[in-house]
Amino acid sequence: MRIVLSSIYLIEIDQSESLIFVSRFLGPDAALATDLYELTMAAAYFDNDERSDASFELFVRNYPKNRSYLVAAGLEQAIEYLTNLRFSEKHVDFLRRHPSFKHVSKRFFDYLLDFKFTGDVWAIPEGTVFFTDEPLLRVAAPIIEAQIVETYLLSLINFETLIATKASRVVQSAKGKGVVEFGSRRAHGPEAALLAARASYIGGCIGTSNVLAGYLFGIPTYGTMAHSFIMSYDSEVEAFKRFCKVFPSNPAFLIDTYDTVEGAKNAVSLNVNPSLLRLDSGDRYELSVKVRKILDEAGFKDTMVFVSGDLNEFILDDLTSRRAPIDMFGVGTELVTSRDDPALSGIYKLVSLKRNGKTVYRVKTSAGKRTIPGAKQIHRTYSDSREIQEDLLALEDEKAPPGSEQLLIQVIDQGRPACSLPKIVAIQDRARKQVASLPDKYRALVGSERPPVRLSSKLQEIANSMWNSHGGSRHT
Amino acid sequence: MRIVLSSIYLIEIDQSESLIFVSRFLGPDAALATDLYELTMAAAYFDNDERSDASFELFVRNYPKNRSYLVAAGLEQAIEYLTNLRFSEKHVDFLRRHPSFKHVSKRFFDYLLDFKFTGDVWAIPEGTVFFTDEPLLRVAAPIIEAQIVETYLLSLINFETLIATKASRVVQSAKGKGVVEFGSRRAHGPEAALLAARASYIGGCIGTSNVLAGYLFGIPTYGTMAHSFIMSYDSEVEAFKRFCKVFPSNPAFLIDTYDTVEGAKNAVSLNVNPSLLRLDSGDRYELSVKVRKILDEAGFKDTMVFVSGDLNEFILDDLTSRRAPIDMFGVGTELVTSRDDPALSGIYKLVSLKRNGKTVYRVKTSAGKRTIPGAKQIHRTYSDSREIQEDLLALEDEKAPPGSEQLLIQVIDQGRPACSLPKIVAIQDRARKQVASLPDKYRALVGSERPPVRLSSKLQEIANSMWNSHGGSRHT
Numbered sequence: 001m002r003i004v005l006s007s008i009y010l011i012e013i014d015q016s017e018s019l020i021f022v023s024r025f026l027g028p029d030a031a032l033a034t035d036l037y038e039l040t041m042a043a044a045y046f047d048n049d050e051r052s053d054a055s056f057e058l059f060v061r062n063y064p065k066n067r068s069y070l071v072a073a074g075l076e077q078a079i080e081y082l083t084n085l086r087f088s089e090k091h092v093d094f095l096r097r098h099p100s101f102k103h104v105s106k107r108f109f110d111y112l113l114d115f116k117f118t119g120d121v122w123a124i125p126e127g128t129v130f131f132t133d134e135p136l137l138r139v140a141a142p143i144i145e146a147q148i149v150e151t152y153l154l155s156l157i158n159f160e161t162l163i164a165t166k167a168s169r170v171v172q173s174a175k176g177k178g179v180v181e182f183g184s185r186r187a188h189g190p191e192a193a194l195l196a197a198r199a200s201y202i203g204g205c206i207g208t209s210n211v212l213a214g215y216l217f218g219i220p221t222y223g224t225m226a227h228s229f230i231m232s233y234d235s236e237v238e239a240f241k242r243f244c245k246v247f248p249s250n251p252a253f254l255i256d257t258y259d260t261v262e263g264a265k266n267a268v269s270l271n272v273n274p275s276l277l278r279l280d281s282g283d284r285y286e287l288s289v290k291v292r293k294i295l296d297e298a299g300f301k302d303t304m305v306f307v308s309g310d311l312n313e314f315i316l317d318d319l320t321s322r323r324a325p326i327d328m329f330g331v332g333t334e335l336v337t338s339r340d341d342p343a344l345s346g347i348y349k350l351v352s353l354k355r356n357g358k359t360v361y362r363v364k365t366s367a368g369k370r371t372i373p374g375a376k377q378i379h380r381t382y383s384d385s386r387e388i389q390e391d392l393l394a395l396e397d398e399k400a401p402p403g404s405e406q407l408l409i410q411v412i413d414q415g416r417p418a419c420s421l422p423k424i425v426a427i428q429d430r431a432r433k434q435v436a437s438l439p440d441k442y443r444a445l446v447g448s449e450r451p452p453v454r455l456s457s458k459l460q461e462i463a464n465s466m467w468n469s470h471g472g473s474r475h476t
Numbered sequence: 477m478r479i480v481l482s483s484i485y486l487i488e489i490d491q492s493e494s495l496i497f498v499s500r501f502l503g504p505d506a507a508l509a510t511d512l513y514e515l516t517m518a519a520a521y522f523d524n525d526e527r528s529d530a531s532f533e534l535f536v537r538n539y540p541k542n543r544s545y546l547v548a549a550g551l552e553q554a555i556e557y558l559t560n561l562r563f564s565e566k567h568v569d570f571l572r573r574h575p576s577f578k579h580v581s582k583r584f585f586d587y588l589l590d591f592k593f594t595g596d597v598w599a600i601p602e603g604t605v606f607f608t609d610e611p612l613l614r615v616a617a618p619i620i621e622a623q624i625v626e627t628y629l630l631s632l633i634n635f636e637t638l639i640a641t642k643a644s645r646v647v648q649s650a651k652g653k654g655v656v657e658f659g660s661r662r663a664h665g666p667e668a669a670l671l672a673a674r675a676s677y678i679g680g681c682i683g684t685s686n687v688l689a690g691y692l693f694g695i696p697t698y699g700t701m702a703h704s705f706i707m708s709y710d711s712e713v714e715a716f717k718r719f720c721k722v723f724p725s726n727p728a729f730l731i732d733t734y735d736t737v738e739g740a741k742n743a744v745s746l747n748v749n750p751s752l753l754r755l756d757s758g759d760r761y762e763l764s765v766k767v768r769k770i771l772d773e774a775g776f777k778d779t780m781v782f783v784s785g786d787l788n789e790f791i792l793d794d795l796t797s798r799r800a801p802i803d804m805f806g807v808g809t810e811l812v813t814s815r816d817d818p819a820l821s822g823i824y825k826l827v828s829l830k831r832n833g834k835t836v837y838r839v840k841t842s843a844g845k846r847t848i849p850g851a852k853q854i855h856r857t858y859s860d861s862r863e864i865q866e867d868l869l870a871l872e873d874e875k876a877p878p879g880s881e882q883l884l885i886q887v888i889d890q891g892r893p894a895c896s897l898p899k900i901v902a903i904q905d906r907a908r909k910q911v912a913s914l915p916d917k918y919r920a921l922v923g924s925e926r927p928p929v930r931l932s933s934k935l936q937e938i939a940n941s942m943w944n945s946h947g948g949s950r951h952t
Binding site for chain 2: 029030032033034035036037038039040041043044045047048050052054056091094095098100102103104143147150151152154155156158159160182184185186187188189190191192193194195196209210211212214215216221222223224225226227228229231232242243245246247248249256257258259260280281282333337338339342343344345346348349350353362363364365366367368369
């Protein structure tokens with residue numbers, strides 16, 4: 001990058017401060033941000049005296065379109081949720097009056113008032129590349145606790161992982177040019193905008209336009225000006241001059257309000273050294289060439305050409321492959337909604353239960369939706385050149401293959417954080433290295449091969465026998 | 477509908493209670509949930525002593541795929557945001573330390589600490605059918621205030637309107653069968669899940685699985701059981717029996733964990749009268765026929781067949797057209813992400829300014845993105861049979877055509893609510909009547925005609941002259 005953009009900013013927030021996300025933003029009512037059936041099932045378990053410890057795994061069934069790897073994101077918010085989850089008197093009163101709970105014992109509502117998550121959680125760290133069928137999160141807890149948290153965990157982790165994965169594709173297509181996330185106005189509400197900014201940064205964006213993401217997470221924030229600013233003055237030149245008065249050092253100009261080429265000429269006619277000129281419409285390739293020429297001829301070799309407006313990984317790949325003279329990209333709608341495939345098929349399934357001290361495996365055999373039984377670990381092996389070779393899914397107590405790396409680490413121990421969480425720059429760095437360790441054939445924009453995920457022979461044998469017997473249960 | 481589902485519930489919340497949404501859920505940091513450039517522009521206006529009153533309009537540029545009408549939603553949250561927006565000391569301190577604001581006057585930060593929205597707002601009421609280019613919201617305020625609120629208003633209203641519109645399509649395809657919104661786990665985070673539940677209800681869903689939407693908005697909540705509940709017991713029959721113990725009156729059973737037909741047989745083998753059997757996988761048409769037969773032969777004529785799992789308006793249309801014996805649908809992912817087109821192209825543009833007591837019109841003429849100048853009103857005319865005939869866009873002070881209805885009403889007057897807001901059931905009722913008043917040709921699932929939106933001759937003349945002159949300004 002040639003010069004430092006005047007609007008870049010990274011504020012250091014210590015981890016304790018950035019972890020207040022859920023408690024002040026979603027927190028007071030997070031307990032009810034769930035599907036009704038989680039609570040009716042909880043009541044059914046409670047009044048049947050079902051207190052078994054259960055293991056649930058959160059995994060992705062299918063890749064979104066054209067993807068063949070995923071980038072883990074959302075764990076920090078998930079931990080914050082699990083360690084702060086409480087039902088208020090008002091919440092419980094609402095449930096008491098709900099006709100679904102008419103025959104439920106009074107003791108159940110007392111239980112909810114005292115509810116805390118007391119279980120253990122293992123997770124793949126944020127920024128890690130992972131694949132379908134691999135448990136991204138494993139929750140081991142009394143079955144009621146493990147059940148109640150399903151919906152919230154899924155909505156958080158499905159979304160952040162979807163966007164971190166999309167960002168990874170967009171950033172790869174930018175081939176080293178910076179990508180800024182610009183999509184707040186098209187995200188699915190203000191919270192989605194914030195979470196998308198975080199996930200995009202993890203996936204490799206250099207920053208976001210979202211100020212709250214800067215404030216809460218310490219992500220660098222970027223901004224120029226809107227067309228309305230230009231339109232509020234009687235001419236574009238007057239608007240540029242007014243802006244320079246307040247932002248004199250390397251201002252950033254938006255040049256396409258009326259005509260992009262005229263806008264570039266107006267920008268260089270002022271006696272300032274702009275940090276960048278932004279193009280938001282028209283043929284981005286042709287216009288970037290023309291604008292670069294105007295800048296160079298005027299002696300502004302260091303002024304960057306910044307391009308935005310309905311961009312995605314395919315358009316970026318086209319522009320960078322044709323060597324368009326573009327220095328930075330602002331990517332919005334397509335990134336924050338993962339527009340080509342806006343939902344991740346993450347699911348959360350019961351894999352085993354403890355009954356009388358014994359582990360009992362569980363599977364679902366519904367058409368097209370069968371699951372793999374047992375609490376699992378993921379063992380990753382690398383080639384000599386440190387490329388990802390294969391992932392092995394094994395039962396948690398199986399021996400690790402020599403030289404393998406275990407992807408799941410314990411993050412919650414009996415309801416309390418079991419490790420300190422990395423800063424977001426470290427998560428982004430991990431994602432960058434992880435994607436780089438993925439052989440090229442697994443990360444093409446289209447037609448990519450699927451990385452190999454193998455089941456251990458023991459796990460394969462148990463799964464086969466349970467799938468064939470159509471039964472949901474098998475004791476160890 | 478044949479029987480009342482045991483898990484239906486509508487709690488009456490008076491409006492004052494349901495309006496606390498933003499202030500307790502997003503509120504404390506809502507002021508920073510914005511794009512950085514809104515704040516840099518605010519600083520530029522402030523330090524240039526630019527205090528003009530401006531009018532901005534929020535409108536949708538293009539219909540999402542296959543849509544040719546839109547259902548307005550999100551206004552209640554927008555009003556809550558505008559009437560509660562404040563910057564805290566910590567927010568302002570963060571901005572003070574941001575390098576973008578290095579040359580900004582100290583007075584600007586004092587201004588932010590005292591900031592309140594003091595403007596006027598006109599809006600199309602929620603639940604109204606409207607079209608592209610029509611202002612859904614018009615904000616008239618000192619330009620800094622009108623600018624700062626852009627991003628938040630767009631992310632709220634774009635999303636809720638997108639989902640209310642999608643829900644309207646899904647509900648029409650259900651041809652009178654009830655549709656429940658089931659998508660929280662795939663929504664873009666927990667807040668998107670809540671907003672999607674609200675918007676889906678406005679668009680015609682009979683309820684949602686999202687408990688918080690019941691608690692905050694009084695929307696009926698539905699739920700059955702998850703596969704994990706079935707899997708937690710050694711057999712499906714045992715799981716059903718345990719559930720009946722706690723939910724004895726008309727329990728709802730999920731029957732596809734292992735085998736749908738066996739599941740239906742298990743459900744009717746118990747001595748209870750189930751409210752519904754739910755199918756979540758496999759060939760929904762064939763299985764619904766088989767399950768209906770099993771129910772009828774066992775004498776459970778009133779038990780409903782409830783179908784879910786990756787449904788959308790096209791699948792519903794197919795199933796209802798073939799008269800599948802399905803009584804209710806649960807629609808999740810496709811609805812809450814508007815999966816076939818997950819972003820609404822709502823934008824917020826400056827249309828006029830007051831300068832020295834005169835109104836000055838503004839347009840943008842960027843390639844493919846030009847705007848219509850002037851603060852506008854929408855005049856809707858109806859045919860004799862009360863079908864929507866045409867919308868006329870005119871300047872706000874033009875005379876209304878005889879017999880026309882004005883779509884924009886004032887909702888905020890000098891920063892304070894200017895009218896009482898309808899309950900959500902009234903909004904849903906309005907949407908139902910509005911969609912019914914739209915001629916069939918404008919609401920086909922595919923290939924629909926676009927409803928006519930005409931510019932008044934005065935507006936057309938002003939727009940033409942401004943577009944042709946490439947200029948952004950015209951005085952009245």
